[in-house]
Amino acid sequence: MEIERDFTQYIPHYPLFRNAHPSADAYDIAESEGTGAGTIEKLLARVFDRIFSYARFDRKSLYFFPDVSDIFTLQQKRMLQFLYESKAVRFPTVFFDPPFNDEPKMFNAVLDPIRLKESYFLHIAPELVETFGQFHMGHSFAHAEAISKAIGEYIERFVLLPWRTHSFICASEKDLSRKGYTFLLPRIISKFSEQQKEMHSEFRLNEELPFFWVKGRSFPGGKSILLPSQSVFWGYNQSHAQEPFLGESNTSGAAGMFTQEGAILSGLRELIHRDGFLIFWLNTIAPPRIDPSTIQNNRISSILRGLKRYRFEVEILDVTTDIGLPSFVTLLIDGSSGEKRAFIGGGASSVPEEAIEQALAEVLSIYHYWRRGGSDHFNLPTPYVPFSKENSVGHFDRVNLWASPAMFPKLRWFLNGTVYAFGDRKKNYEICAADPAHELSFLVQKFKSLGEEYAIYYFEARQKFLNTLRYRVVKTVVPALVPLYLHEHLAPLAASRLVQVPKKLGYTAIQFPNPLPHPFP
Template structure:
């Protein structure tokens, strides 16, 4: 896997840990990109007396911050209070190093801002996994509340799913462990082809191989089940035993929310979203395209606006047999000023929400890549590139590969699907539920109805500060049969049976060969 690099925040505006340097007046006026992004107490105009008074509510924050705290100026104040409290606690606890906002505006593209939260990785940060130096939590968008919420949530997800100690693991082979405890059979998880296993013994699992295990649950029954630890922690290192890989350790399927059901639901939707994309991509199938004119007013207006700036935007329907609406959004910068291709994904019970999530994620990728353009040139495959065999092609290289305008020919097939009116598509899934618990139960039942290997398992982080002081839940969801996301080419799940079995159910022919070009998913 490629080694993550520390992100350059030299062009970002540092945010006060507690006040978050909340640019709420600016957002309240209509969104990013219209005027000055921040407003400190001393910068407020003389006629803003009430705002000056309001800003004094945060004067105590200056006492515990090394930077100037900023005024919360308008309707966002009450909504942001819980998040300010969380940021303060994370700072006091020593988990957060910095909070940044990137509010640079490119005149030839829509206005999005980005918030990044970086962890404090020092001697007090204890883990037996890799120490990750890059950002843990980030979000982009045009809505301040949503951005702050998402960045904190992602930070907590990723931070707590890096902290583990091998002394808390059970170490045993599946054969021996299953004699005294219920355990997930790794045979269901092995997604590498016979050829991949023959080429590398690190992929060749047998029931006698010893693995590290942690306790999880089967979500539908609550039954305790031992799960391979490498599926849970995205910075996983086996360390003391020569452990084989069952699949790539990454953040796929992690979720965080202020209730357990919401966290599990977020992780499960994410697994479904990535499974769907990879089935279309690896089989070289063109997903249906959503007619932009059929989208809701806000999303439609945004897309039409960016198209006037020489961008092309595609919303592709990747929904498969499980049912919940799943989409990927692809943004093409035809001016070639910025990265050529940026992609995002979204899965949700409500198709409009799913499509919007995909669209916003794609713009987040675009802005991230464009901000690095000068320091990170586009990536090109080596002349001797071997499909699914280049260990140097990781997430960062993949994104910069697809920033290259030469990728036009490689994405063309994916954009040839027939048009669909999103209002007329019959998604076999309810658009809404009375409670999050109802939604989770329905989705789990739907997934498990597909048969053996579709059992839904979950791991819950148990930490007093996280669960009780913050009131937050972080989980990792595992469904053996779903095609797992891979970011390093050598981990492509070419032996995943679902890549083949789902096609006839949807009216597609089974493909003889897989698409060998690296996928563009971020």
């Protein structure tokens, strides 16, 4: 469904319930010791304390819409209320983080997460228990779409945690083979080089080491297959589970939709554009660039005008690979010539314009949340040893690293690719069709032609409230694709596509592996 979007001014046409003066002042008065705040002020303070104690943002900056009859669709209201009744959220509404005055205006929506306890989970990274609420957001230039994205991403992240309620099997490869199970071989998933295995004993595999497994299925066909839990759940704690590392356990490839096919397609799109980005990045190859002025699309043109108005530069890079699905990353460049900082977003779709718009929306949201988080910078340690555990750059570190103006000169090579008119690039894409069913069929056939390691697998989360909402959440796995990593020591340096794909596309690696941490958050 197309949505007409206003990119000019950010003035919601709804009354805002905002924690601001005078109520914010009342809160401060009531918080202060020895003050004589009046009854009304204290009551206001209690109300705001109750509401905003749930939020993970500054209580003085959030706002929400009190009259949900206007701001939410019937389906959105139903989903929020049911999530609340199921104790999956603490408050049945959506909070909006306001934009800064000097950035393009978007709606940035979040839900009110429950507080987690480590005892709820089989194996979970302890830090995630405290920070879960920071890992979901819905961003769009239309409030309804931002709300839908926030609800969908929250549900996706919530159900794909390693809850104890999932049916886990603990067994070694040898045990599973002896009992006749069909399972995805860990060595197919693992993409660590021999040097990495020498440095880190936890990367080494053998058939007698136990793993935790969950039941997944192949797509299409739905044949049952056991998948390693660490390839399915995000925040999975391999060390606590005392099993070898196969790679990083993150949300890449996870998606939620109202149909299983839609969720699988969304997961595949994410895997594909990240695979493409990493192939170019780790080989130090500058991707082809799209001349933004040649894109004949009203929505993209409006976004680009907004960026120009706020004096941002934008680069649109084509990271489409042998898979053939149009894939892009966008670089948002903020600042003057001497103080530039860079942020990155990505997208893939059989409709190239949609992929570019998705990448633009993502990079703007990343920029916004970087600023909201305090606009921090991160410097590489000296000396810096690439891909080492001791110097490993983490999730938030990499955003802060490339937000440092000192790093921008080290990114210029990535922006030196040949510039093309969008129409000329579009002619070469293997698929350009606004039909999700056709796109999914195309990908199934493409992966089948590339070999067995490109088989598509998925795990579908099973929660009672998902059935009631008729919402499908899956984690999609394609073993051959280069997986996104957010910690440098977990880089998949032995992934065969890192060598094969540049040759197929006619590129030559300038330096492999690129020693710099990638900027993808």
